[in-house]
Amino acid sequence: MNKLSIGERIFEFFNILFMICLCLVTLYPFVYVLFASLSDPSWLVQQRGLIWFPHGLTWDAYRLVFENPMITSGYLNTLFIVVVGTFVNVFMTALGAYGLSRQNVMWKNPIMFFIVFTMFFSGGLIPSYLLVTGLGMLDSLWALIVPGAVSAFNLIIMRTAFQGIPISLEESAKLDGANDFTVLVRIILPLSLPVIAVMILFYGVGHWNSWFGALIYLRDRELYPLQLVLREILITNSTDSMLTGAGAADKMPIGETIKYATIIVATVPILLLYPFLQKYFVKGVMIGAIKE
Amino acid sequence: MPVPEKATAHTGSQAQPGFIRRVIRDAKMNKYIYLMLLPVVVYYAVFHYGPMYGIQIAFKDYSPALGFLESPWAGIKYFEEFFNSHFFWRIVRNTLLLSFYELVFSFPAPIILALLLNEIRHHMFKRAVQTITYIPHFISIVVIVGMMVDFLARDGLINNILGWFGVEAVAYLREPEWFRSIYITSGIWQGVGWGTIIYLAAISNIDPSLYEAAKVDGASKWRQVLHITIPGIMPTVIILLILQMGSLMSVSTDKILLMYNSSTYETADVIGTYVYRKGLLESNYSYSTAIGLFNSIINFALLILANTVSRRASDTKLW
Numbered sequence: 001m002n003k004l005s006i007g008e009r010i011f012e013f014f015n016i017l018f019m020i021c022l023c024l025v026t027l028y029p030f031v032y033v034l035f036a037s038l039s040d041p042s043w044l045v046q047q048r049g050l051i052w053f054p055h056g057l058t059w060d061a062y063r064l065v066f067e068n069p070m071i072t073s074g075y076l077n078t079l080f081i082v083v084v085g086t087f088v089n090v091f092m093t094a095l096g097a098y099g100l101s102r103q104n105v106m107w108k109n110p111i112m113f114f115i116v117f118t119m120f121f122s123g124g125l126i127p128s129y130l131l132v133t134g135l136g137m138l139d140s141l142w143a144l145i146v147p148g149a150v151s152a153f154n155l156i157i158m159r160t161a162f163q164g165i166p167i168s169l170e171e172s173a174k175l176d177g178a179n180d181f182t183v184l185v186r187i188i189l190p191l192s193l194p195v196i197a198v199m200i201l202f203y204g205v206g207h208w209n210s211w212f213g214a215l216i217y218l219r220d221r222e223l224y225p226l227q228l229v230l231r232e233i234l235i236t237n238s239t240d241s242m243l244t245g246a247g248a249a250d251k252m253p254i255g256e257t258i259k260y261a262t263i264i265v266a267t268v269p270i271l272l273l274y275p276f277l278q279k280y281f282v283k284g285v286m287i288g289a290i291k292e
Numbered sequence: 293m294p295v296p297e298k299a300t301a302h303t304g305s306q307a308q309p310g311f312i313r314r315v316i317r318d319a320k321m322n323k324y325i326y327l328m329l330l331p332v333v334v335y336y337a338v339f340h341y342g343p344m345y346g347i348q349i350a351f352k353d354y355s356p357a358l359g360f361l362e363s364p365w366a367g368i369k370y371f372e373e374f375f376n377s378h379f380f381w382r383i384v385r386n387t388l389l390l391s392f393y394e395l396v397f398s399f400p401a402p403i404i405l406a407l408l409l410n411e412i413r414h415h416m417f418k419r420a421v422q423t424i425t426y427i428p429h430f431i432s433i434v435v436i437v438g439m440m441v442d443f444l445a446r447d448g449l450i451n452n453i454l455g456w457f458g459v460e461a462v463a464y465l466r467e468p469e470w471f472r473s474i475y476i477t478s479g480i481w482q483g484v485g486w487g488t489i490i491y492l493a494a495i496s497n498i499d500p501s502l503y504e505a506a507k508v509d510g511a512s513k514w515r516q517v518l519h520i521t522i523p524g525i526m527p528t529v530i531i532l533l534i535l536q537m538g539s540l541m542s543v544s545t546d547k548i549l550l551m552y553n554s555s556t557y558e559t560a561d562v563i564g565t566y567v568y569r570k571g572l573l574e575s576n577y578s579y580s581t582a583i584g585l586f587n588s589i590i591n592f593a594l595l596i597l598a599n600t601v602s603r604r605a606s607d608t609k610l611w
C-alpha cells in the first residue's frame with residue numbers, strides 16, 4: 001500500500017484528475033440545462049458560455065411547460081405505457097422464464113432456440129410495421145406495448161435467476177399438491193424480487209425513453225407519448241427553423257428557457273428513481289453476464 | 293388409465309413407441325408449464341416469426357390490398373434496383389464507417405475506463421465516479437439529441453466556448469464532415485460508464501492469488517495489469533466483440549433519425565434511416581423490405597463468422 005513508486009504516484013494523480021474531469025463532463029450538461037431553465041430569459045439570450053448559477057431565479061418557464069396541453073397529455077400517455085407495458089412485460093417474461101428454467105421439460109431446448117434465434121435475425125422494420133398495422137393496432141397505444149411484450153435478452157436474465165433457486169423447494173411444494181402456477185406465484189416470484197426489480201427497471205426505462213414506435217404507429221397527436229412531444233419541441237422545431245434560416249419565433253427569449261425546462265421535466269422522474277434502483281441494475285447486468 | 297395409453301402409443305407408431313410415450317408423459321406431467329409457455333410462444337410466433345414470414349414481400353410487388361400472400365411475385369427486381377441505385381454505396385459506406393469507428397473508439401472506451409477505475413483505491417470515490425457516469429445511459433436519446441442540437445447550434449454553448457479561443461462558429465449539426473465525430477463522441481459520452489459494469493465484474497472475478505504471486509515475483513503494477521488483468525477479462529471482451537461484429541451493419545437508427553437533416557445526408561444517411569424514409573414515408577414497402585433483408589442477412593453472416601473465428605482461435609464462443 002505505502003510502497004508506491006514515483007511512477008505509480010504520478011499515475012494515481014492523473015488517474016484521479018481524469019476521473020474528476022469525466023464526472024464534470026458527464027454532469028455539467030445537466031447542470032447547465034437546470035440553471036438555464038431557472039434563469040431570466042432575457043438574460044439568458046445574451047449569455048455566452050458557461051453558467052454556474054441560475055440568474056434571476058424564475059419559475060415562469062416551468063409554468064408554461066405545465067400549461068402546454070401536449071406535455072400533460074404526453075405525460076399521461078407515457079405513464080399508461082410505462083405502467084401497463086411494464087406489467088405485461090414482466091408477466092410474460094416470468095411465464096416464459098419459469099417454464100424454460102424447469103428441469104425435465106422435454107421441449108425446453110427447442111423452444112429456447114425458437115426464442116433466442118429472434119435475437120440474431122429479424123423480419124426488419126417494414127414487415128413488422130405491416131404486421132402491426134394489419135392487426136389493427138395503428139393509432140393505438142397497444143402498438144407500443146404488445147409487439148415488444150417479451151425481450152429475449154431479459155427472458156434469459158430471468159431464467160438464469162430462476163435456475164438459481166434450489167429445486168428442493170419446488171419438489172416439497174409439489175409433494176404438498178401445489179401445481180406449477182402455485183409454485184411460480186408462491187415460491188419462485190417471492191424469492192426473485194431483485195431480478196423482478198431489474199426487469200421493472202429495464203422494461204420501464206425502455207418504455208419511458210422510447211419514441212420510434214410512437215413515431216411510426218401513432219397519427220393522433222392526442223396519443224403522443226412524452227418523448228415524441230419532446231422531439232417536436234427540442235429537435236423538429238429547431239431544425240425546421242434552422243433549415244428555413246428564419247428561426248425568429250424560436251429566438252423569443254422565453255422559448256429557450258422553455259426548452260430547458262422541458263428537458264428537466266422529462267428527465268427528473270428517471271433521475272429521482274435512479275439512486276434507489278442503482279443497486280438493482282448493476283445486479284441485473286451481472287446476472288445477464290453470467291450466462292449468455 | 294395407463295393401459296389404454298400404452299396401447300394407443302403402440303398402435304400409433306410402431307417405429308418410435310418410446311418417443312411417443314415420452315411426448316405424452318411429458319405433456320401430462322408438464323401440462324401447466326406448457327400452458328404458461330403458450331402465450332410466450334404465440335407472441336414470438338406472431339410478432340417475430342410473423343415479420344420473418346412477411347420478408348417474402350421483398351420478392352413481390354406488395355400491395356396492401358392483396359397482403360403478404362396474394363401479392364404477385366417480382367423476383368429479385370428490388371434487390372437489383374437497390375444495388376444499382378446511387379444511394380447504395382452512400383448508405384452502405386456510411387453504415388460501415390460508423391460501425392467501424394464505433395469498433396475502434398466506442399468499443400475499447402469502457403474497457404480502458406474499467407481498467408483505470410480498477411486502479412482507484414479510494415472506495416467511496418470509485419463508487420461516486422461509477423454512479424455519475426452511469427446516469428447518461430438512462431437519459432432518453434430524444435433528450436440527449438435535444439441537448440446536442442442546442443449546445444452545437446451556431447450560437448450554442450460549444451461555439452461560445454470555442455469563440456474565446458478565436459475558433460470560428462460552425463453550425464455543427466448541419467455540416468456533413470462533423471456528423472461522424474459528433475455521433476461517436478456523444479455515443480461514448482452516453483455509454484462509457486454503463487459499459488464498464490460488465491468489465492468491472494470480470495475484473496473482480498480474477499483470482500486475487502494471481503496478483504499476490506506477481507507481487508512476490510516483483511512485478512510492477514503495469515506488468516500486473518498487462519499479464520493478469522487484461523488476460524483475465526479477455527473472454528468477456530471477445531464475447532462482446534462477437535456481438536459487436538454481428539451488428540456491424542446496424543447502427544443506432546433512432547439516434548441518427550433524430551440527429552440528421554437533409555444537409556448531412558451525405559455522411560449521416562445509413563441503411564436503417566433509408567429504409568425508414570423509403571418504406572414508411574414513401575410507402576415503397578417491397579423495395580425497403582429488400583434492403584432490410586439484405587442488411588439482416590449480412591448481420592447474421594457476420595455474427596456466425598465472428599463466432600466461428602473466435603471458436604477456432606480461442607475457446608470463447610457465443611454458442
